[in-house]
Amino acid sequence: MSLSSPSRFFSLRIHAKIHSISTLRFASASASASASEEFYAHLHENRGNVEKTLATVNGKLDSTCVREVLHRCSPNQPLLGIRFFIRAGLQSNYRHSAYMYGKACELFKIKQDPGVLLDVVEAYKAEKCLVSVKAFKVVLNLCKEASFANEALWVLRKMSEFNIRADTTAYNVVIRLFCEKGDMDMAEKLMREMGLVDLFPDMITFVSMIKGLCNAGKLEDACGLFKVMRECGCLPNTVVYSALLEGVCRFGSVERALELLGEMEKEGRDCGPNVVTYTSVIQSFCERGKSMEALGILDRMKACGCAPNRVTVSTLIKGLCSEELFDEASKLVDQIVATGAVSAGDCYSSLVLSLVANKRLVEAEKLFRKMLASGVKPDSVACSIMIKEICLEGRVLDGFYLNEEIEKMRFSFLMDSNIFSILLAGLCQQGHLVESEKLARLMLEKGIQLKLPYADGIVENL
Template identity: 40%
Template structure:
C-alpha cells in the first residue's frame, strides 16, 4: 500500500511538473510574441512620425517623443520601411538611434543599414545628411560622427570617411584615435600615402596611435613591400607605449608571405622566438602556404616540423594546405606519411584527417588513390566527411563515370555518410546523360523518400536527357524544388 501511495504521489508530482513546464513555456512564448508585436508597433510609430514630419527641420526632436526602449529589431524594421526610396529618412533615423543612451547598434545592423540604404552606390548621402544638420541647426557631436564613420567602415568607403574626418572641426568636434583609426584602416587598402600623412597628422595634434593604428600601417606598408619601413615601425611602437604583440608580428609575417617572401617571414619568426613570442598556428600556416604555393613543399615540411617542435599543433587548414602542396609536386608517399603521423600524434581525429587527404587527392587528380583511401575508411568504420563523399561523387560524374558514382553513393548511404543536397542532382543528371535509367529511378525514389529536392537549374537538362528515351519515361516533377 505504501509503495502504491508513493507511486501515486510521484505520478502526481510528475504531472504537476509537466503542467508547470508547459505553462512556463506557454508564458514565455506569449511574452516573446507580445514583445515582437510591441517592437513592430513601435517601428510603425517611428515610421509614421518620420513620414509626417519629413519636411520639417530637425526631425530628430520629434523622434524623441516616442518613449520606448530602443532595440535592434525595431531599428531594422524602420530601415526596411524606409528602403532606398526614403534613404535620407532611414539614415537620419539610424544615426539618431545609434546615439541613444543604453543602446548600441550591432555590426550586423551596420551591415544591414549599408545594404538597405544602398550606401555603396550612394555614399554622398552621408555628406548630404551632415549638410542638412548644418542648415537645420541640429546638434552634431562626436557620437554623430562615430555612427557615420562606422557606416563607412562597414561599407568600405575610404573617401567618404576621409571627408567626414575633415568636416569634424566645422562642427566643433575633435577627431580622436578611434576616428583616425577608421580612416587609416580604410586607406591602408588603397591609399598608402594618405594613410601615412594621417598618422603624421595624429602626432601633430597630440593624438597617439594605438595597436589598431600600427596594425593598419604595417598591412599598408606590406602591400607596398616596404619591409624596412615596416620593421622600423616595430621598433618605433615602444616610443608610443605600444609593445609589439603576436598580432602585430603575425600581420607583418603574413604580409611577407603574401608578397612571396617566405624567407623574410622565417627570419621574423626566429626573431619572435628569440624575444619570447611564440608564433601561433595562423602564423605558421601562412608561412607553410607561402612555401607550398611556390612549389617548395619540402621546405614547408621543415616549417611544419618546427611548428610542432615548438608545441604548436596544426589544424585542418594547415593539413589541407600541406596535402595540396605535397600532391601538387607529386609527393604521394609523403602526403600519406604526413596523414599517418597526424593521426598518431592526435593532431586531428582519424576520420577528419583522412577525409582531408581524400579531398586533396581528388583535387590533384589522384582518383584511384582517393577511392582506395575511402574504401579503407569504410572498411574500418571511419566515416568520410560530407565534403569528401560529395567531392568524390562530383569528380566521378565529371569524368562521365556516373555508374561508379552511383555505386559509391550506395556504399556511403548504407553507412550513414552525409552528402550535400546538390550532389544528388549532379548524380541524377549524370545517370540520365548516360542512360542508366534503372539507377536513376532508384535515386529519384531515394530523393523523394528523404525529402531531397531537385533544384530548378538541373530540371531542364535532366528532362532533356529523359526525352531522348521517351519509351520508358521517368517522372521527376515530385522532387522539383518549386522555389529553385
C-alpha cells in the first residue's frame, strides 16, 4: 500500500466525524427549537410584563431550550435574558444546573458587569412585580457563580423591600462568599445577624465559617466554633472536623494536627476520620519533608480499619521520592499491593511518575517495562509520560516499540493524543516510514486526530 494512504484515511475519518457530529447537533437543535422559539417570541410580545407573558407558554422547558433562549438574548438584551433565566429557575419540572449558572454568567458577561443583576432587581421593584424568595435565590446563585460578595449582600438586603424574609439558605450563600473573599468580619456579622432574625446557623454555615477562619489563619477562632455549634444543637461531624484539620495542617503545627486527629479517632462514629482526613494529614507531613513520619499515619489508618486509596498512596510515594527515599517508596508500593487496598497498576504507575519527576528515567523505564512483562497494567498518564520522555531523549523507535508492547496487553487506556502526534512526527523525521504508517493506522482505528503543530510536518514527510 502506498505511503499516501494514511493521509487519505485521516482525511476521510475527519470528514466522517464532522458529518456525524453535525447530524447529532442538528437533531438535538431541532428537538428544542420549537420551544425556544416560542419562549423567545413571547418575550418580545410583551416586554412590560415578562413573567406573566412567560407563564402563558406551554413549551417544554429543558437545559437545551434555556441555553438557546439565553444565546438569542445575550447580544443586546441581557436584562430580558436574565429575567427569563430567573423565571425558568422557578419551575417545578426544571432546575438550573451549575453548568447553566456558569453559562448565564458567561453569555451576559455578569463577571465583567455585576450591575446587570442589580438592574434586574430594580426592574422588579419599578414594575411592582411579585417576587418569591426562590427568585432571589436564583439571583444569589448567580452572584455565587460570579464570586460577587458585595453584590450578594446588596441582594440579601433588598429582599425586605419586597416583603420577603431571607432564610438560612440565602444567608449561607452570602456568608460563604465573604468567607471565600477573606472578609471574616462581615461573615461573622452576618452569622450573628441570623440569630437576630430568628434563624439558626446550620452545618453548611459552620463549615463555611470554619474554612474561612482557617484560611485567614484564625485557628483558635475556628476551634471556638465547635463550642458554638454544640450550643446551637448542631453537633460536629467528620466534615466539620476535617475542615478544621485541613486548616491546622496548612497553618498550624503537625503536633496540633495529630492531637486533633486523635480527638476524631476517640470520638468515632459520625466524627471518625475517613480516608480524606488521613490523606490531608499525610500530605501535610510530606510537604514539610517528613515523609517517614507520614508512614506512621498510614499505620494509624490500618489500626482504625480505614484503607488507603490511590491518592493516599500517591501522596506518600511523591513525598518519599522528593526526599530521595526511593527504596522506601518501593517497599511501600510492595506492601500496599500485597494488601490489595490499591491495585498494582495504580501503585506502580504512581511510582513511575515520581521517578520521572525526580529525573530517574532509567529506573522509571525499568520499572515500567517490568510492569508490562508481569502483566501489570499501567495507567494512561504513566503510559503517556513514559513514551514522551523516551521521545524527548531522541529514542523515537524505542517509544514506538514500547507503545506496541502496551497495545499487545489489549486494555482500555486513553493516552494523550499529543503523545501519539509527537511519536508519529518523530518517526517521520527519522525516516522510519514503515513504523509511521503502522502508527498512523492505529491512530485511525482509535479515532485519534493529529495535533496541528505536528500535522504539516507529518504529512510532508509521508
